[in-house]
Amino acid sequence: MVEQFTFYFFAALAVISAVLVITVRNAVYSAVFLITTLLATAGIFLQLRAEFLFVVQIILYVGGIMVLFVFVVMLVDLDIALRQVQFNRQKWVALLVVLAVAGQLVFALALGSEALGLPAAAPESLEPNTESLGLRLFESYMLPFEIASILLLVAMIGAVLLGKRQKPPRSEP
Amino acid sequence: MDAVVEFLKPHWMPLLWAVVIVAVLPLVAGYIVLLERKVMADIQARLGPMRVGPHGLLQPIADALKLLLKEDIIPANADKWIFWIAPLISVTAAMLALSAMPFGPVFQIADLNVGLLFIVAVSSLGIFGIVLGGWSSNSHYALLGALRSAAQVVSYEVAVGMALVSGLLLAGTLSMRKIVEAQAEQGIWFVFLVPVGFFIYLVAGIAELNRAPFDLPEAESELVAGYMTEYSGFRWALYFLGEYTAMVVVSGIGTTLFLGGWLRPFPNVAAFDFLDYLPAVLFLALTGYCFYRAPKQPVPIQKAVMGLFGLLCLGLAAALGWSVTLPAEAMARAGILGAFWFLAKVFLFLYSFMWFRFTFPRYRFDQLMRLGWHFLIPVSLVNVMGVGAALVLQRQAGWPLWQGLVLGTVVTLAVAAWLILARQRRPVAAPSAGGEV
Amino acid sequence: MIPTSHYLYLALALFTIGVLGVLTRRNVIIILMSIELILNAVNINLVAFARHFGSVDGQIFAIFVVTAAAAEAAIGLGIIIAFFRNRETVLADEMDMLKW
Numbered sequence: 001m002v003e004q005f006t007f008y009f010f011a012a013l014a015v016i017s018a019v020l021v022i023t024v025r026n027a028v029y030s031a032v033f034l035i036t037t038l039l040a041t042a043g044i045f046l047q048l049r050a051e052f053l054f055v056v057q058i059i060l061y062v063g064g065i066m067v068l069f070v071f072v073v074m075l076v077d078l079d080i081a082l083r084q085v086q087f088n089r090q091k092w093v094a095l096l097v098v099l100a101v102a103g104q105l106v107f108a109l110a111l112g113s114e115a116l117g118l119p120a121a122a123p124e125s126l127e128p129n130t131e132s133l134g135l136r137l138f139e140s141y142m143l144p145f146e147i148a149s150i151l152l153l154v155a156m157i158g159a160v161l162l163g164k165r166q167k168p169p170r171s172e173p
Numbered sequence: 174m175d176a177v178v179e180f181l182k183p184h185w186m187p188l189l190w191a192v193v194i195v196a197v198l199p200l201v202a203g204y205i206v207l208l209e210r211k212v213m214a215d216i217q218a219r220l221g222p223m224r225v226g227p228h229g230l231l232q233p234i235a236d237a238l239k240l241l242l243k244e245d246i247i248p249a250n251a252d253k254w255i256f257w258i259a260p261l262i263s264v265t266a267a268m269l270a271l272s273a274m275p276f277g278p279v280f281q282i283a284d285l286n287v288g289l290l291f292i293v294a295v296s297s298l299g300i301f302g303i304v305l306g307g308w309s310s311n312s313h314y315a316l317l318g319a320l321r322s323a324a325q326v327v328s329y330e331v332a333v334g335m336a337l338v339s340g341l342l343l344a345g346t347l348s349m350r351k352i353v354e355a356q357a358e359q360g361i362w363f364v365f366l367v368p369v370g371f372f373i374y375l376v377a378g379i380a381e382l383n384r385a386p387f388d389l390p391e392a393e394s395e396l397v398a399g400y401m402t403e404y405s406g407f408r409w410a411l412y413f414l415g416e417y418t419a420m421v422v423v424s425g426i427g428t429t430l431f432l433g434g435w436l437r438p439f440p441n442v443a444a445f446d447f448l449d450y451l452p453a454v455l456f457l458a459l460t461g462y463c464f465y466r467a468p469k470q471p472v473p474i475q476k477a478v479m480g481l482f483g484l485l486c487l488g489l490a491a492a493l494g495w496s497v498t499l500p501a502e503a504m505a506r507a508g509i510l511g512a513f514w515f516l517a518k519v520f521l522f523l524y525s526f527m528w529f530r531f532t533f534p535r536y537r538f539d540q541l542m543r544l545g546w547h548f549l550i551p552v553s554l555v556n557v558m559g560v561g562a563a564l565v566l567q568r569q570a571g572w573p574l575w576q577g578l579v580l581g582t583v584v585t586l587a588v589a590a591w592l593i594l595a596r597q598r599r600p601v602a603a604p605s606a607g608g609e610v
Numbered sequence: 611m612i613p614t615s616h617y618l619y620l621a622l623a624l625f626t627i628g629v630l631g632v633l634t635r636r637n638v639i640i641i642l643m644s645i646e647l648i649l650n651a652v653n654i655n656l657v658a659f660a661r662h663f664g665s666v667d668g669q670i671f672a673i674f675v676v677t678a679a680a681a682e683a684a685i686g687l688g689i690i691i692a693f694f695r696n697r698e699t700v701l702a703d704e705m706d707m708l709k710w
Contacts, residue, residue: 002180007612011620018624018647022631027639028255028308034643035301037624041650044620047612048661050669053653055290060676063297065646065683067327070301072687073639074308074316076694081701087634088703094633102626109622113615128286129666130347136666137673148677155681162688165695 006047014040025086027073031066038062052130187282194271194282202417203233205523212527227466227475230482243406248311251403255309260408263302263415270296270422275349276515277435279508288349289337289426293330296422300326302415307400318399321538322383322390328545332377335553339370339560340430353434360441362433366578367560369585371431373553375525378423380545382416385530389538424522425515432518435511449497452513456490548592556585617658624651636701642686649679 017037021030038061046054137145181188207222207229214221222229247256273288275281285291300323307319340363344352356362364371380387391399401412428434439445463483470476496509536544559581566577624647631644653672660668694700 001176003612007616011616014620015623015627018627021643021647022627022635022640026252027637028252028305030640030643032255032258032305034646037647038650041624041654044617044654045657048617048657050657050660050672051285051287052290053657053669053672055287055294056673056676057653058294059290059297060680061646061650063294063300063330064327065680067300067304067323068683068687069639069643070304070308071320071323072691074304074320075691076639076700081637084636084701086636088636091634094630098626098630098633101629102622105622106619109615109618113613129669130287132666133669133673137670140667141670144674148674151681152677155684159684159688162685162692 003047006043010040010043010047013037014044025082027076027078027081028070031070031073034069035062035066038066050129052133190280190282191272195268198268198271198418199237199414200233201421202414203237205417205420206236206413207233208523209527209530212524213531216528216531227470227479227482231478237410240407240410245407246403246405248403251311252309255305256403259302259306259309260404260411260415261302262305263299264411264418266295266298266302267415267418267422269298271418271425273349274422274425275353275429275434276425277508277511278350278353279504280512281350284348284350287347289341289347289352289430292349292422292426293334293337296419297326297330299415299419302412303400306404306412310400310403312403315400315402318390318402322400325383325387325390325538325541325545326381328542329377329380329549332373332545332549332553333381335550335557336370336374336377337426337430339367339553339556340374342557342560342564343367344430349429349434352429353436356433357436357440362431362436364431364433366575367431367556367582369552369556369582369589370560371427373549373556374427374431377545377549377553378427379526379529380541382419382423382526384420384526386533386535387541388530389535389541420523420526421519424519424526427522428515428518432521434518435515437510437514449510450494452510452517453490453494453497456486456493460484460486460490547596548589551592552585552589555588556581559585614658614662617654621651621654621658624648624654636703638690638700638702638705639687641702642683642690645686646679646683649675 014037017033017040020033021037024030024033038057042054042057042062045051045057210232211221211229222232225232225235247253270292272282273285273292275284303326304319304323307315307317307322310316341347341352343359343363343366344355346352346355379385383391391401401409404412433440437445437448439448460483463479463486467476467479467483470479492509493513496503496506499506560578563572563574563577563581566572566580567574628644628647628651631647632641635641635644653675656668656672656675658668660666660672690700693705697704699705
């Protein structure tokens with residue numbers, strides 16, 4: 001009973017916040033609602049017994065990526081953007097197409113739900129989630145792990161380069 | 174209704190602790206502010222608040238009343254909703270972190286498997302309180318102070334994380350309770366095994382809290398009050414509550430991971446069992462002091478308040494003394510004594526924060542960022558590698574743990590010395606005058 | 611026990627909203643936020659199946675998705691700031707210098 005209540009609470013929070021992210025006019029409000037969506041997603045992870053991912057979501061996504069977003073939104077001039085038209089000209093076509101695709105996916109899910117009839121594995125496995133995650137990560141997924149660290153290094157270098165202000169070229173005396 | 178009660182019954186203890194923490198925290202934060210003012214006064218060779226209540230003991234209540242009754246000012250053109258929610262985010266993030274904090278073997282709301290990581294994650298949500306508060310104030314000082322504060326917090330989070338990892342490697346678990354139990358098992362506080370990690374955590378923790386000497390974003394002579402400039406009255410009080418709660422959280426993490434949590438000094442050595450009587454004796458001494466000073470107060474109301482404080486200390490001494498008489502395995506004894514030792518160590522942390530605030534000059538912002546990125550992060554990384562190497566040497570080569578750790582510490586200190594000494598910039602020659610646009 | 615399909619429907623809803631945001635909004639920062647919504651929907655899907663099959667591989671993939679999302683958000687925002695410094699706009703319709 002508690003499980004159902006928390007699931008529906010987090011799911012409703014996530015969906016409502018997501019809708020607000022793409023509809024409000026003010027970009028800072030969008031960022032705040034995205035934070036709420038990410039926190040609701042973290043709650044869903046916790047409910048799926050993925051406790052390490054729950055904490056990683058909060059540290060990385062909310063505490064890292066969203067801070068980046070909020071910084072950028074504040075550095076970009078907001079007043080002009082507030083008075084512009086928010087939705088582009090293709091909004092109705094996009095809505096139609098997205099609803100069509102979503103309808104197909106719902107249909108596929110409804111049909112396929114019976115195929116997912118495999119009973120879920122024992123819900124209360126006693127292995128602590130963090131340790132089994134760490135063991136598997138460093139045993140089978142070592143290569144993707146190293147590649148991910150190089151990816152982050154490249155992203156760091158790229159972000160620093162993109163953010164540097166270009167000095168005006170100095171004329172020789 | 175019955176279903177709700179039935180559901181809540183097995184969880185009554187965590188609920189009780191949650192209510193106690195939320196109810197007691199504003200009062201405790203107020204008294205930490207009083208403590209800070211008294212320590213500041215002592216270091217500056219004066220007396221501090223003495224008027225409101227004997228020795229200023231009722232000052233927090235007067236301050237709280239004043240802040241509650243002040244006019245609520247919102248700047249024109251400020252974003253009302255974000256202005257309203259920003260202090261709440263600050264306070265909520267800090268208080269949520271207290272939910273996994275072990276105040277003793279008994280007094281913990283929730284012992285999560287990932288407790289330490291959860292506390293770090295949730296307290297990093299406080300950045301949003303700072304940034305949104307600064308932005309929504311519609312003021313240049315506030316926005317700049319907020320961005321600087323946030324940049325500082327984010328920079329030192331990496332150093333805090335690495336320092337915590339070096340302690341975690343020794344504990345082998347993320348659960349706060351098991352970390353303290355690991356220290357009890359190994360019979361030694363981790364601060365003696367990884368002193369460099371403790372030092373880095375202390376420095377980076379002070380920077381995380383935006384406290385001096387890292388408080389440029391909120392120093393009065395620099396940016397008025399940084400992100401708090403436009404906040405007054407109760408909203409400002411909420412920000413301050415958030416900041417002091419974060420102080421308690423940082424102290425709590427440091428205590429649990431490095432100073433042995435709720436363990437008394439020398440927890441396994443029977444010769445030091447007399448230390449169990451120390452808390453009760455301490456509070457009896459405090460009671461005696463209160464009753465000694467009570468007749469010397471000038472005004473009857475101050476005599477009465479001093480007497481009340483004396484009675485309070487007497488009650489605490491009685492509780493502590495009674496708990497020592499219980500058998501060693503009783504939950505109440507472990508709970509009460511453990512809570513005393515935990516709070517005593519947290520108090521030690523808080524006192525040292527205040528000491529540093531009034532002793533060291535302030536860091537300039539670029540010096541601050543250089544310290545975080547160029548010094549603390551490399552040193553903490555080398556420290557983590559050193560502790561890891563020590564553990565590998567212990568498990569594969571059979572070295573005793575302390576030998577490997579001493580080696581690791583020496584290497585880390587060598588790297589730190591190199592970073593400080595060998596990379597000092599030589600003074601740059603003055604550029605030639607004229608001829609350059 | 612919440613059946614896995616419930617989580618899949620939730621992920622589908624978030625995915626749909628994210629795609630709608632990417633296709634419909636003019637502000638480039640909001641488009642980036644919608645991309646984050648899409649990535650989160652994928653994460654929920656991965657973790658739901660990890661729980662369904664009792665293996666931890668789904669969660670590992672989800673960690674990699676979060677890592678890639680962090681890298682992509684950093685670079686994307688860097689590009690936006692660099693563009694804003696030059697052209698003073700964040701609207702996707704006005705970023706048309708490469709059009710004929």
